[in-house]
Amino acid sequence: MSAAVMVVSSMLAVAGAGAIYRIARGPSILDRVLATDVLLAIVGAALAVDMIVYRNLDYLALLVAISLIGFIGSVTVARFVTDRR
Known part of the structure; x- marks a missing residue:
C-alpha cells in the first residue's frame, strides 16, 4: 500500500x-476559475487519500x-458568464 x-x-x-x-x-478569468475548481478537487482528493491511509474521519x-x-463557486461563475452574453 505504501507504493x-x-x-x-x-x-x-x-x-x-x-x-x-x-x-x-x-x-482568461474563466481559465483561472476552472483551474481553481480543479485545485479544490485535488485538495479534496488529497484529504480523502489521507483519511484512507490513516483510517480516520x-x-x-x-x-x-x-x-x-x-x-457553488463554479455554478456562480457559470451563471455570471451566461448572463453577460
Missing part, C-alpha cells in the same frame, strides 16, 4: 502544480465544505 500512496501523492502533486500554473498564467467535514465551495 500506491506514493504514486497517488506524486500524481496529485503534479496535478496541483499544473493547476497552480494555470491559475497564475491563465489567459477527521477531515470529513472539511472535505464536504471544500466540495460545496467548489461546486
Whole structure:
C-alpha cells in the first residue's frame, strides 16, 4: 500500500502544480476559475487519500465544505458568464 500512496501523492502533486500554473498564467478569468475548481478537487482528493491511509474521519467535514465551495463557486461563475452574453 505504501507504493500506491506514493504514486497517488506524486500524481496529485503534479496535478496541483499544473493547476497552480494555470491559475497564475491563465489567459482568461474563466481559465483561472476552472483551474481553481480543479485545485479544490485535488485538495479534496488529497484529504480523502489521507483519511484512507490513516483510517480516520477527521477531515470529513472539511472535505464536504471544500466540495460545496467548489461546486457553488463554479455554478456562480457559470451563471455570471451566461448572463453577460
